[in-house]
Amino acid sequence: MTSSGWPAELAGARLHVVSGKGGTGKTTAAAALALALASGGRRTLLVEVEGRQGIAQVFDTAPLPYEERRIAVAPGGGEVRALAVDVEAALLEYFEMFYRLGMAGRTLRRMGAIEFATTLAPGLRDVLLTGKVKECVSRTENGRPVYDAVILDAPPTGRLVTFLDVTKAMSELARTGPIHNQAEGVVDLLHSPRTAVHLVTLLEDLPVTETLETVRELAEADLRVGAVIVNRVREQWLPDRSVAPAANGRVDAGRVRAGLASAGLDLPPDVIDGLVAETVEHAVRVASESAAAARLEAAAGTEHLARLELPQLLDGVDLGALYELAEALTAQGVGTTVGASA
Amino acid sequence: MSPARPQVLDVDAVIDDPQTKIIVCCGSGGVGKTTTSAALALRAAERGRKVVVLTIDPAKRLAQALGLDELSNEPGTVPGIDSTGDEKGELQAMMLDMRRTFDDMVHTHAAPDRAEKIIANPFYQTISSSFSGTQEYMAMEKLGQLTARGHWDLVVVDTPPSRSALDFLDAPQRMSNFLDGRMIRLLSSPARAGGKGLRKIVGAGFQLFAKAVSTILGGQLLADASAFVQAFDTMFGGFRERATKTYELLRSPGTAFVVVAAPEPDALREAAYFVDRLSGEQMPLAGLVLNRTHPVFAPLSATEARHAAENAGSSRLAAAVLRLHADRVDLADREERLLNRFVGAHPDVPVARVPAVAGDIADLDGLREVGERLAQPGGESASPEPARKVHHL
Numbered sequence: 001m002t003s004s005g006w007p008a009e010l011a012g013a014r015l016h017v018v019s020g021k022g023g024t025g026k027t028t029a030a031a032a033l034a035l036a037l038a039s040g041g042r043r044t045l046l047v048e049v050e051g052r053q054g055i056a057q058v059f060d061t062a063p064l065p066y067e068e069r070r071i072a073v074a075p076g077g078g079e080v081r082a083l084a085v086d087v088e089a090a091l092l093e094y095f096e097m098f099y100r101l102g103m104a105g106r107t108l109r110r111m112g113a114i115e116f117a118t119t120l121a122p123g124l125r126d127v128l129l130t131g132k133v134k135e136c137v138s139r140t141e142n143g144r145p146v147y148d149a150v151i152l153d154a155p156p157t158g159r160l161v162t163f164l165d166v167t168k169a170m171s172e173l174a175r176t177g178p179i180h181n182q183a184e185g186v187v188d189l190l191h192s193p194r195t196a197v198h199l200v201t202l203l204e205d206l207p208v209t210e211t212l213e214t215v216r217e218l219a220e221a222d223l224r225v226g227a228v229i230v231n232r233v234r235e236q237w238l239p240d241r242s243v244a245p246a247a248n249g250r251v252d253a254g255r256v257r258a259g260l261a262s263a264g265l266d267l268p269p270d271v272i273d274g275l276v277a278e279t280v281e282h283a284v285r286v287a288s289e290s291a292a293a294a295r296l297e298a299a300a301g302t303e304h305l306a307r308l309e310l311p312q313l314l315d316g317v318d319l320g321a322l323y324e325l326a327e328a329l330t331a332q333g334v335g336t337t338v339g340a341s342a
Numbered sequence: 343m344s345p346a347r348p349q350v351l352d353v354d355a356v357i358d359d360p361q362t363k364i365i366v367c368c369g370s371g372g373v374g375k376t377t378t379s380a381a382l383a384l385r386a387a388e389r390g391r392k393v394v395v396l397t398i399d400p401a402k403r404l405a406q407a408l409g410l411d412e413l414s415n416e417p418g419t420v421p422g423i424d425s426t427g428d429e430k431g432e433l434q435a436m437m438l439d440m441r442r443t444f445d446d447m448v449h450t451h452a453a454p455d456r457a458e459k460i461i462a463n464p465f466y467q468t469i470s471s472s473f474s475g476t477q478e479y480m481a482m483e484k485l486g487q488l489t490a491r492g493h494w495d496l497v498v499v500d501t502p503p504s505r506s507a508l509d510f511l512d513a514p515q516r517m518s519n520f521l522d523g524r525m526i527r528l529l530s531s532p533a534r535a536g537g538k539g540l541r542k543i544v545g546a547g548f549q550l551f552a553k554a555v556s557t558i559l560g561g562q563l564l565a566d567a568s569a570f571v572q573a574f575d576t577m578f579g580g581f582r583e584r585a586t587k588t589y590e591l592l593r594s595p596g597t598a599f600v601v602v603a604a605p606e607p608d609a610l611r612e613a614a615y616f617v618d619r620l621s622g623e624q625m626p627l628a629g630l631v632l633n634r635t636h637p638v639f640a641p642l643s644a645t646e647a648r649h650a651a652e653n654a655g656s657s658r659l660a661a662a663v664l665r666l667h668a669d670r671v672d673l674a675d676r677e678e679r680l681l682n683r684f685v686g687a688h689p690d691v692p693v694a695r696v697p698a699v700a701g702d703i704a705d706l707d708g709l710r711e712v713g714e715r716l717a718q719p720g721g722e723s724a725s726p727e728p729a730r731k732v733h734h735l
Contacts, residue, residue, distance in 0.1 A: 021371070023371050023372015023606075024372065095554050158503070237661075237663075238659075239659070256659060258657065263657070274640030275664075278638075279662075288702070
């Protein structure tokens, strides 16, 4: 059984990696998590690494530069900063530290040399990206961490474990040198209790299957799964015992008509038929969602997973909706610090 | 209610037109591209065309429904096609095997001994399995092969689940640039290659860069890469020519791009980028398929329904029916708002709304149902389409 809420061991995590199958809304979930974790006067950093500018889209702002900047104020006075990591810029930054490239860097980039180098060894790309994330997590100012938490909008589940398995990536690269040393620190962080990997899913067949596969792969790679975040949860209105018959097309139109009449609605037969058709579809969806939820609960390896839910929001597709989602997470305990009461 | 009425995408007109030779379904991940491709292909076959559908990564049950139990990289006949047209249609389906397509291509273009050398190179393993873009390139390559065979009069292509729909168009060029030996020669012997002009521009910086890259990547990797690119060089001309040819094929009038999106902000944003890009490249766009919409079947406002639900205390069923209807009205409104945003910016793009089929698509009947919905524009109509029973496995 997964348990709902935000267990104490997650409250101690500093790096929250958020992934999910394409189309499940992982960027939105990551943004809501960053807001929830920043509420009450804390500071979080939301990082993206795929060059998609997904954060800017979710927060409805201009594309982000490769630079940490404030993107939102959290409820209760905290702030969320955002960073879109540009892998080529990260590599150049890196080289700059160890070799003086000077102006050549930009020319090299224009020529495609940087892209070529990162393409040659895909592991290098991942090592650089996770390296940058690690630097943000461990950066301090006056002896205090700059960020209370870093939330990483990671690649989708299909590529997640390869991305996080820095040890494997390093085996492709040279065994010595500055990048190698840095990577060891990254491995330490990712495999420590300071990191939790959250998986966003919908209660549908394919996303659940992919979530379960990823839980298994993460466990094999010795990476800690934090919470399963079920996104776009919709209300279910039918009494439980009515779901199965209705899903099989059995809705008593006569009872519906009588009930509506008693509520003061006298509707023509075709409207009743329409309502019944909607009810059947609703029931089929509820039944298949319950089946998906049951699979998620029953699968091996999900025993200790926390489960969070994000509601399907119908009236907003804007920034306001993001705050609503963050509130929903806060209400489920996200951001509660160890020892404090909710 | 809606300020801009989108033009209607007449799916049957597209698949019935003998001039339509290729249909490419593209869109961001998770929007139902594979299902849409399969449903379009099935419908076209049952309306009398000889169709092959190239799927990328079908869900297990959909694969079984298409008779794709084994990965074969060659089209196999889909059993159970019910052809009603004057002409007898047929449907074959295949699942892309990226690695085998690449191997075949190497064998086609290189002399036997050289082909073996290329395939044995460790670096080939990386590029043929994990280079982002290989899947896109190989999908294009397979499309070219299927078209060249001339056996089918319609090829339907699903596209890889890229982070962005644009990758499908960009990847082949990226891969081409990568395999072009210039950069690897520069890196492995920067002193000799690249020409004087280039050295002058980047100066000593490049030498340092090359040294850094080789320090980081390790000498062996660079040596393998260099050997690979040298062996590949001889077949590179054919490789690039082929990519160019497929690209031209995509721009020809016989091709119809169908952009698939779900009624979610991200998916529609991707769809908008893709539509802009297609028009920029003068590629033929058939229209947008807005997948999994929730049209309202009963003309009763959400406010009215919720109000009545408050007074339906004695009948739990009636109250539930009213509340779920009210939610559905809100959902449909949201979907229309999102679509209107898209239509406002792209008024000329024809749209087909495809009402969601509750449950998973698990067999040919399920695909037929999706095909019906694809071909029936106006999913927003308020007249109740009796909920057809969808088969579940």
